Amino acid sequence: MGIVTGLRHYMEKYGFYVSTRIADRMGMRARNVRITFIYFTFATLGAGFGVYLIIAFWLKIKDMLYVKRSSVFDL
Template sequence: MKWFYKMLYYSQKRGYYVCQRIADRLGIRAKVVRTTFMYLTFVTLGFGFTLYLFFAFWMRIKDIVYTKRSSVFDL
């Protein structure tokens, strides 16, 4: 049972960062975004989860591409 809580803690710490970034961008609370994704997942039989994974992948790629360089010579 201890491994379950470790996995739950890891997913909450890493997984909800997508919702936090979307909420910061829209200027609303992260709880509202999380709840919306959960309801969307149950109502549309998985589309909300697919949309969540798409946003996570998209934000990860965006972070990799748009990293700030310290100088011009870091190209």
């Protein structure tokens, strides 16, 4: 297994799921969203990675604050 493949599997398993969640919301493939982040990172000399981290932390905080309840009686 190559370094790139190993890194991809690690990020898919332990990543923040930013690309997957954005892709689900927009009705796209997660791979296309990841490639867009990669191109954006290269084009802006690293700013895309910063945007990715900001979105990841925002989604993490959002998940901690908004807990989905299955019914009204779970209050």
